[in-house]
Structure formats: structure tokens, C-alpha cells
Amino acid sequence: MAQIALTIAGSDSGGGAGIQADLKAMSALGVYGASVITAVTAQNTQAVTAVHGIPLDVIAAQIDAVLSDLNVGAIKIGMLATPEIIQTVADGIASFSGPIVLDPVMIAKSGDALLAREAVQTLRDVLLPRATVLTPNLPEAACLLECMVAETPAEMAQQGAALCGLGAQAVLMKGGHAEGAVCHDLLVSADTILGDYSAPRRETKNTHGTGCTLSSSIAAGLAKGLDLPYAIKGAHDFLQGAIAQADTLGVGHGHGPVHHFHRTWG
Template sequence: MAAIALTIAGSDSGGGAGIQADLKAISALGVYGASVITAVTAQNTRAVTAVHEIPADVIRAQIHAVLEDLDVQSIKIGMLATPDIIEAVADAIAGFDRPIVLDPVMVAKSGDALLAEAAVGSLRERLLPRATLLTPNLPEAARLLAVPGAATLDDMADQAQALLALGAGAVLMKGGHGRGTVCHDLLVTQAGVLAELTAPRRATKNTHGTGCTLSSAIAAGLAKGLPLKGAVQEAHTYLQGAIVAADGLKVGQGHGPVHHFHRVWPA
């Protein structure tokens, strides 16, 4: 029987992030992907030019339709946009007792906002405590905590602990927005830093969808039954390969996507 992961997120018409990136990553890691669309964006590698939010009752109906029929082993949650959508998702997954990966999507790679300011508190209160794993980048962690962005590894670990105090089961602090030739990610639990994952900082503009891809890849690993650390390590290795191969795709004129199927076909 196939392992199944459900992604709840927005749609990216350019195909590089959101639901499209999620399903590509989940599939590339050998898991069946189901989806619930929370918003439709007019988006490419350069900008988000329009956002249509899906009505809350339709979002609830999508989640119920999937969960009442499919044996979902994990859920990844991405773009939610508004307090009403967050409430709808929180209510609809209330009885789900398997791993949930929450990627607090706030800003697109182009710089366009994807989460209303009024929704930050709702995300923090309704969904963060449900997360088995929270996967913020440095600006997202700072916004959730209303503090300046982390500048050092110690800062990252401290902010992760502050997010754990808000109810998250574990936190993966992503260092892609940091500085230096090496990118550091920290997987932190109540017991402290469980793993530090490093990779060379690549000189590429083709990183559209990295956060979506990483969180979905982790959800895929969890759906296959990997322990949290193993799922994060597998996803990190997969993403680095997708970034290395990204320049060969030559998709779009802005921040191009990573190569989700780099293990299957060369760019």
C-alpha cells in the first residue's frame, strides 16, 4: 500500500512553489500526494500578480473529502493567507493524530506577501501548537516571535526554543537567509539541538520553492515512517541536489524553480 501525504497550500501557476512544488517533491520521494488548495495565485518566477482565496467552506470540504477516504500518514501545511482560512484548516484537521509539518509561508521569493498581517496571530495560536514540526526561515521565525531576525547559530537555537514554548513539537530553523559560505539549518526539540544540517551556499538565483519543497519532502519521509531526524536529513539531502541541478532547468526570467526530479531526468 502506498504511503500518502496530504499538502494543504496555495497554488503557484508558475509551477515552482506551492501545491505544485509540494506534489513534485512528495512524488520524487516515492509517496502518493493528495492536495487541498487554499488559494489560487497568478504567479511566475518574477512576481505574484493576483491571489484568489478559496472560500473557507470549500477548504473544509476538500480536507474532509481526502481524510474520510484516503489513509493519510502525514500532512504538510503551507500558504494559508487569512485568519478565516487558518480557522477552517485548524477545525478540519482537529481529529488528525499523525505528523503535521507546518511551513509558515509569509512571503514569496519575489518579495510579495502571502500571509495577511492579521493572520500571524491566528497561525501562532491555532496551528503552531498542532505542528509536529515547524519549518520557519529566519524572517518567518522573527515575525512569529515579533523579534529581530537571528544573526548567529545561538540566536537560531534560542528562537527555536521560544517557538517550542508556543507549542510546536519540534522546530527546523532554516538558515538560507543567513550569511556566510555555508548554510546552517538547526533541528531543535525540547531536549536541545537534535541535528545541525549544513550545505555550501550556492551562487544561484534559482531557489523558487525551496521552503515548500523541503517541508513537503519532510512530510513524505514521515509518511514513509521515518523518524523525525531521518525525515529531515533525507529531505535536506534531496533539496540540496534539487538546488544544484536548478540552473540547468532555465525556467522563467526571475527566481527559477529547483529541479524536483533531478534524480529521474537531467536538466
């Protein structure tokens, strides 16, 4: 019987991030992916030119359709766009007792905003306490905490612990925006560092969808029943391979996508 993961996120018409990246990653890792689309974006490797939020009743109906029928092992939550969508998703998953990976998507790789400013407080209050693991990059963590962006591993650990103080069980502080030849992602609980996942920083512009891919890959591991540190280790290794092979795809003229199927073709 297949393990099932659900992604609740926005659609990326360019196929590199969002729902499309999530389903590709889940499939590549041997997990059946179901989806709830919260927004449709007109997006490619260069820009987001339009965003259309899905009606709230349709979002709620999608969640109910999936959870009432499919045996979902884990949920990944990505782009939610507005306070109303955030509340609708929170209400829809209220009875779900499995692990939840919350990726607080705020800005696209192109620099375009994907989360309304007024939605940050709602995300912090309503969904963050539901997260088995929160997966912010450094600017997103700083926005949630209303503080300066972390610049050192010690500051990353401190901010991760502070986010746990807001209700998340664990926080994976992603170090992609930091400096240095080695990128560190720190898994933090309220009182300790649970893991340090490091990799050499690669010289490529083709990193569109890395955050979506990592969070959905973690959800895939959790759906398989892996403990959180092992799910993150598997997701981190998978993503590093996808980044390493990204330049072979040649998709688009801007920030191209990572290669989700690097283990099977290309």
C-alpha cells in the same frame, strides 16, 4: 500499498512553489501526494500578481474528502493567507493524529506577501501548537516571535526553543537567509539541538520553492514512517540536489524553480 502525504497550501501557476512543488517533491520521493488548495495565485518566477482565497466551505470539503477516504500518513501545511482560512484548516484537521509539518509561508521569493499581517497571531495561536515540526526561515521565525532576525547559530537555537515554547514539538530553523559560505538548518526542541543540517551555499538565483519543497519532502519522509531527524536528513539531501541542478532547467526570467526530478531526468 502507497504511503500518502497531504499538502494543504496555495497553488503557484508558475509551477515552482506551493501545491505544485509539494506534489512534485512527494512524487520524486516515492510518496502519493494528495492536496487541499487554499488559494489560487497568479504567479511566475518574477512576481505574484493576484491572490484569490478559496471559499472556506470548499477548503473544508476538500479536507473532509481526503481524510475521510485516504489513509494519510502525514500532513504538510503551507500558504493559508487569512485568519479565516487558518481556522478552517485547524478545524478540518482536528481529528488527524498523524505528524504535521507546518511551513509558516509569509513572503514569496519575489518579495510579495502571501500571509495577511492580521493572520500571524491566528497562525501562532491555532496551528503552531499542532505542529510536529515547524519550518520557518529566519524572518518568519522573527515575525512569529515579534523579535529581531537571528544572526548566529546560538540565536537560531534560542528562537527555535522559544517557538517550541509556543507549542510546536520541534522547530527546524532554516538558515538560508543567514550569512556565510555554509548554510545551517538547526532542528531544535524546547531544551536541545536535535540536528544540524549543513551544506555549502550555492551561487544561483534559481531557488524558487525551496521552503515548500523542503517541508513537503519532510512530510513525505514522515509518511513513510521515518523518525523526524531522518525525515529531515533525507529531505535536506534531496533539496540540495534539486538546488544543485536548478540552473539546468532554464524556467522563467526571474527566480527559477529547483529541479524536483533531478534524480530521474535532466
